[in-house]
Amino acid sequence: MQANSAEQHSFENAAILGVPSGRVDITALEGYTHDDRIHSEPVCFHSSFTSCMEMYADVATVARYLDAHRAWFPRCAQPMATEPIGDNGYALTIGKFGSFGYEVEPKIGLNLLPADQSIYRIQTIAVPNYVPPGYEVDFKAALQLIEAAPDSELLAAFKKATATAPECVTRVEWQLDLQVMIQFPRFIHALPLSLIETTGDRLLNQIVRQVSRRLTQKVQEDFHSSSDLPFPKKYRKLWQRHPNLQADPQADPQAED
Numbered sequence: 001m002q003a004n005s006a007e008q009h010s011f012e013n014a015a016i017l018g019v020p021s022g023r024v025d026i027t028a029l030e031g032y033t034h035d036d037r038i039h040s041e042p043v044c045f046h047s048s049f050t051s052c053m054e055m056y057a058d059v060a061t062v063a064r065y066l067d068a069h070r071a072w073f074p075r076c077a078q079p080m081a082t083e084p085i086g087d088n089g090y091a092l093t094i095g096k097f098g099s100f101g102y103e104v105e106p107k108i109g110l111n112l113l114p115a116d117q118s119i120y121r122i123q124t125i126a127v128p129n130y131v132p133p134g135y136e137v138d139f140k141a142a143l144q145l146i147e148a149a150p151d152s153e154l155l156a157a158f159k160k161a162t163a164t165a166p167e168c169v170t171r172v173e174w175q176l177d178l179q180v181m182i183q184f185p186r187f188i189h190a191l192p193l194s195l196i197e198t199t200g201d202r203l204l205n206q207i208v209r210q211v212s213r214r215l216t217q218k219v220q221e222d223f224h225s226s227s228d229l230p231f232p233k234k235y236r237k238l239w240q241r242h243p244n245l246q247a248d249p250q251a252d253p254q255a256e257d
Contacts, residue, residue, distance in 0.1 A: 042136075042181040043193075045200045049176040049208055053216045055223055056154075056166040056231065059118060059147045065223050066120060066143075069112050072226070076218040080211070088112045091127045094211060106207065108137045118145040134183040143174040163230035180204060 055062045065072065073090060074082045083091040094106040109125040122141040150158075150169050158165035180200075188196060224231035 041189075042134075042183045043196055043200065044179065044181050045197070045204050046177075046179045047201065047204050047208065049178070049212070050174065051212060051216070052171055052173045053220055055170045055172060055220065056150075056229055057170060057223075057227060058168050059145045059170050061227065062145055062170040062172065062223070063115060063118065065227065067115065072219065072222050073112070076215060076222050078218075085109055085111075085125060085128065088114070089125050091130070094207060106137070107132070108139060110139060115145075119143065120145075136181040138179040139176070140178075141174060141176045143172055146171045146173060157232045158230065161230065161232040163232060166229070176208070178204065178208065 055065075069088070070084070074084075077090075077092060081093040085091055089109055089111045091107065091109050094108075096105045107127065107130065109127040111123050111125040113121045113123065120143040122139065122143075124137055124139040148169050148171060150166055154169065155165050182200070184196070221231065223229075
């Protein structure tokens with residue numbers, strides 16, 4: 001994450017992230033400037049997520065697509081910028097997020113490991129010639145391919161679209177364990193730690209929710225398009241919630257952007 005403290009300590013983003021502006025004691029930040037040094041004690045944010053997307057083909061077909069990530073990953077990651085690292089890695093710049101006049105632009109290295117018994121793992125790797133300014137990210141994800149028969153709702157959707165229904169469906173179930181350590185500027189540490197942690201957790205959820213939903217949609221559409229397979233618009237589970245999904249409770253995971 002490229003970290004920057006704004007010239008003026010704006011609190012407009014507090015409301016965006018669900019933190020009432022009235023709870024923030026602005027006087028606690030008086031005397032601090034945007035040039036204050038980074039605080040030596042990092043703050044840790046940690047979240048776990050699970051979700052699923054469906055591909056209307058057998059496991060072997062989906063696996064061949066996922067294995068060829070040099071073709072689909074940069075394309076589906078847009079507008080996020082990607083740069084290849086080695087055979088299976090990418091440097092990914094996610095975009096700017098922030099609160100309390102402090103912005104972060106997450107840039108992380110991800111290694112897409114080859115499948116092991118239909119399980120794909122993604123882990124953090126170092127980005128060459130790049131030193132993260134005041135943060136560390138530990139990204140661990142696992143994607144499992146599970147083949148199943150199409151249910152009645154899916155069959156009805158294909159029938160309505162006058163398309164040939166698939167003989168089987170592959171569920172791509174994924175789990176993500178994400179830990180972020182950030183060294184905030186000193187003026188941020190003038191705020192209560194509980195407020196920093198709560199807002200940081202919401203920000204982390206916002207980033208994962210936004211990236212996951214958009215990437216899932218693009219991967220689904222790209223897979224079916226490149227494989228010349230029908231994909232009924234009225235049955236596109238873009239970001240299916242699991243019972244233990246951890247995200248912003250006020251967000252609708254299947255809402256359109």
